[in-house]
Amino acid sequence: MSAIDVHGLVKRFGDKTVVDNVSMQVAPGEIVGFLGPNGSGKTTTIRIMCGLLTPDAGSGRVLGYDLLTEGLKIKREVGYMTQKFSFYEDLTIAENLDFVARLYRLKPVATHVADTLADLGMTSRRNQLAGTLSGGWKQRLALAACIMHQPKLLLLDEPTAGVDPKARREFWDEIHRLARDGLTVLVSTHYMDEAERCHRIAYISYGRMLTTGSVADVVANAGLVTYIVSGPGLAGIAAALESRDGVEQVAPFGATLHVVGSDRQKLEAALSDIAARDGVAVAPGETSLEDVFIQFMAGSKDNMA
Amino acid sequence: MNRFFSLGRLGALLVKEFIQMRRDRVTFAMMLGVPLMQLLLFGYAINTDPKSLPAALVATGNDHYTRAIVSALQTTNYYRFDHVADSATEAERLMARGAVSFVVTIPSDFARRVDRGEAPQILIEADATDPSASSGAVSTLSTLAARALDHERGVAPGARGGPALDVVVHRRYNPEGISQYNIVPGLLGVILQMTMVMMTSIALTREIERGTMENLLAMPASPAEIMLGKVLPYLVVGGVQVAVVLVTAKLLFSVPFVGSLPLLLGAILIFVLALVLLGYTISTIARTQMQALQLAFFFFLPSILVSGFMFPYRGMPGWAQLFGEILPLTHFLRVVRAVMLKGADLAAIGTEIAWLIGFVVFFSVLALLRFRRTLD
Numbered sequence: 001m002s003a004i005d006v007h008g009l010v011k012r013f014g015d016k017t018v019v020d021n022v023s024m025q026v027a028p029g030e031i032v033g034f035l036g037p038n039g040s041g042k043t044t045t046i047r048i049m050c051g052l053l054t055p056d057a058g059s060g061r062v063l064g065y066d067l068l069t070e071g072l073k074i075k076r077e078v079g080y081m082t083q084k085f086s087f088y089e090d091l092t093i094a095e096n097l098d099f100v101a102r103l104y105r106l107k108p109v110a111t112h113v114a115d116t117l118a119d120l121g122m123t124s125r126r127n128q129l130a131g132t133l134s135g136g137w138k139q140r141l142a143l144a145a146c147i148m149h150q151p152k153l154l155l156l157d158e159p160t161a162g163v164d165p166k167a168r169r170e171f172w173d174e175i176h177r178l179a180r181d182g183l184t185v186l187v188s189t190h191y192m193d194e195a196e197r198c199h200r201i202a203y204i205s206y207g208r209m210l211t212t213g214s215v216a217d218v219v220a221n222a223g224l225v226t227y228i229v230s231g232p233g234l235a236g237i238a239a240a241l242e243s244r245d246g247v248e249q250v251a252p253f254g255a256t257l258h259v260v261g262s263d264r265q266k267l268e269a270a271l272s273d274i275a276a277r278d279g280v281a282v283a284p285g286e287t288s289l290e291d292v293f294i295q296f297m298a299g300s301k302d303n304m305a
Numbered sequence: 306m307n308r309f310f311s312l313g314r315l316g317a318l319l320v321k322e323f324i325q326m327r328r329d330r331v332t333f334a335m336m337l338g339v340p341l342m343q344l345l346l347f348g349y350a351i352n353t354d355p356k357s358l359p360a361a362l363v364a365t366g367n368d369h370y371t372r373a374i375v376s377a378l379q380t381t382n383y384y385r386f387d388h389v390a391d392s393a394t395e396a397e398r399l400m401a402r403g404a405v406s407f408v409v410t411i412p413s414d415f416a417r418r419v420d421r422g423e424a425p426q427i428l429i430e431a432d433a434t435d436p437s438a439s440s441g442a443v444s445t446l447s448t449l450a451a452r453a454l455d456h457e458r459g460v461a462p463g464a465r466g467g468p469a470l471d472v473v474v475h476r477r478y479n480p481e482g483i484s485q486y487n488i489v490p491g492l493l494g495v496i497l498q499m500t501m502v503m504m505t506s507i508a509l510t511r512e513i514e515r516g517t518m519e520n521l522l523a524m525p526a527s528p529a530e531i532m533l534g535k536v537l538p539y540l541v542v543g544g545v546q547v548a549v550v551l552v553t554a555k556l557l558f559s560v561p562f563v564g565s566l567p568l569l570l571g572a573i574l575i576f577v578l579a580l581v582l583l584g585y586t587i588s589t590i591a592r593t594q595m596q597a598l599q600l601a602f603f604f605f606l607p608s609i610l611v612s613g614f615m616f617p618y619r620g621m622p623g624w625a626q627l628f629g630e631i632l633p634l635t636h637f638l639r640v641v642r643a644v645m646l647k648g649a650d651l652a653a654i655g656t657e658i659a660w661l662i663g664f665v666v667f668f669s670v671l672a673l674l675r676f677r678r679t680l681d
Binding site for chain 2: 047050051052053054071072075076078080082084085086087088089100103104
């Protein structure tokens with residue numbers, strides 16, 4: 001049984017179709033990264049899956065429960081972490097956890113709260129107001145509260161936005177630990193390094209699912225060719241290359257320039273005279289996930305809400 | 306260009322304010338709607354010298370003197386005899402219930418005394434819980450009744466045609482006409498109305514504005530649980546307010562309390578429940594806390610004006626009285642005044658209690674129907 005198995009989801013707000021015929025299958029224990037530009041429909045799709053929005057069309061099952069009719073059962077077994085911190089800032093850490101434990105009717109409440117506090121390493125700060133926590137700690141608290149009832153599916157909506165690299169690293173370690181224990185995770189993100197830590201990624205743009213697969217698959221399927229240019233006068237080279245036929249992306253990376261195109265011959269032709277310049281080296285490079293996404297984003301119309 | 310004041314900068318601020326004002330439709334509607342409503346309500350509904358007050362007649366004799374006096378009272382427009390009571394006890398009940406504002410008793414020996422040339426007596430009992438409402442009717446009474454009797458006896462006005470009519474006036478429940486007796490119990494209702502509705506009207510909008518609603522909805526709490534969880538704490542707050550107002554009414558204003566305390570507390574409980582549910586219903590309609598407070602205020606204003614708190618209910622035209630009936634405060638004011646000042650029992654205030662229960666049911670059903678389990 002798939003943890004998520006939805007087909008043809010459609011959601012419209014007014015005359016704007018925010019989610020357009022999205023289908024998705026996620027196996028139990030899988031960590032799936034959900035990527036796409038701002039306003040592409042990631043949050044809306046996640047909200048449909050946890051029963052916060054009713055789809056205008058489409059159907060499916062989440063954890064084996066019907067998306068349209070068994071919303072309450074889904075809510076009991078799904079943990080949803082919102083993009084913005086949505087616990088009570090005027091309650092202490094312990095009071096927030098206590099509230100969640102009671103809503104899910106976890107018994108005994110005190111033990112669940114104490115265990116969660118201990119796991120978080122927050123036992124000594126239990127009486128601190130949640131609103132006074134830093135971004136990283138708020139995120140840890142939110143995650144802990146979301147998994148307190150031991151959900152089978154975790155939906156995370158840009159969980160690491162505004163969190164420092166160390167906290168992000170720890171967050172992802174935790175996600176992988178949970179997935180090892182059988183938890184399924186769907187996580188939306190803008191960070192490429194996070195996408196690469198997922199078992200599989202799904203890319204959505206303009207409300208449409210453009211591609212899905214492992215990072216290697218997605219990069220390979222994109223069929224992009226990348227050359228790395230290094231040497232003096234890179235700014236001038238970049239300006240010169242941008243208008244040339246066969247060059248689809250020119251992006252500076254430190255002391256090098258990544259030049260990306262989908263047609264190898266045209267790209268090599270465009271680069272031939274650059275390679276001949278004095279001191280300039282042109283070497284084949286690996287296409288990165290980011291290159292692929294920039295390509296996707298350029299290919300679909302902007303859908304900023 | 307001045308460092309401290311530039312018309313250009315002021316212009317930018319003004320344009321921004323007007324754009325924001327225009328975007329917030331509810332506020333805009335309030336700014337136009339509230340003055341208009343005030344004007345119409347104040348202008349047409351409020352009358353501090355009410356006419357056509359319901360009255361009961363207790364008259365065992367059916368002679369022409371009695372009829373003359375009754376018709377004379379009726380032509381003043383102050384009285385409307387729509388109850389004829391067979392006994393003083395029945396009339397008493399009518400007044401305790403608030404069905405009539407006056408009881409006019411014409412004794413059975415009235416005609417005999419007139420014919421014999423003795424001083425005839427009539428008894429007018431006025432419900433003086435609201436002293437201002439009955440004062441006009443009482444003050445015109447003696448002269449009119451006497452004139453009607455003289456006319457009936459065939460005596461020219463002003464001439465001495467026998468012993469004068471003795472009109473005995475009883476101001477019931479509040480013989481000294483102390484207006485605090487009317488205002489203070491009423492204030493209990495007004496204070497509860499203001500605080501309870503306001504506090505609960507932001508119940509959901511606060512969750513939405515703080516972003517906690519999304520999380521709350523994602524967790525397994527049912528709409529009924531959320532509703533009760535939101536409104537029940539305010540029953541406790543209301544309870545504290547009730548205790549403060551009742552004790553103050555007794556200690557500082559010496560308002561009499563002749564009825565049953567448990568009955569009053571029971572009625573208050575139902576009233577407060579209706580109020581918090583009304584507030585919660587508002588919070589399912591409003592989109593922001595600001596809108597919620599405006600809607601609560603929008604409800605508060607007519608509650609004060611047409612409920613009978615500030616101005617005599619009977620003084621208002623029919624449409625305004627009908628409008629008053631759909632406000633919980635109207636019914637509560639009748640209950641609190643009847644129980645505290647008149648010692649009314651459950652049977653006497655049964656209709657008003659039924660109304661209040663009706664509001665509780667109506668607002669809870671409306672709120673549950675309005676509540677959205679989703680963010681759609």
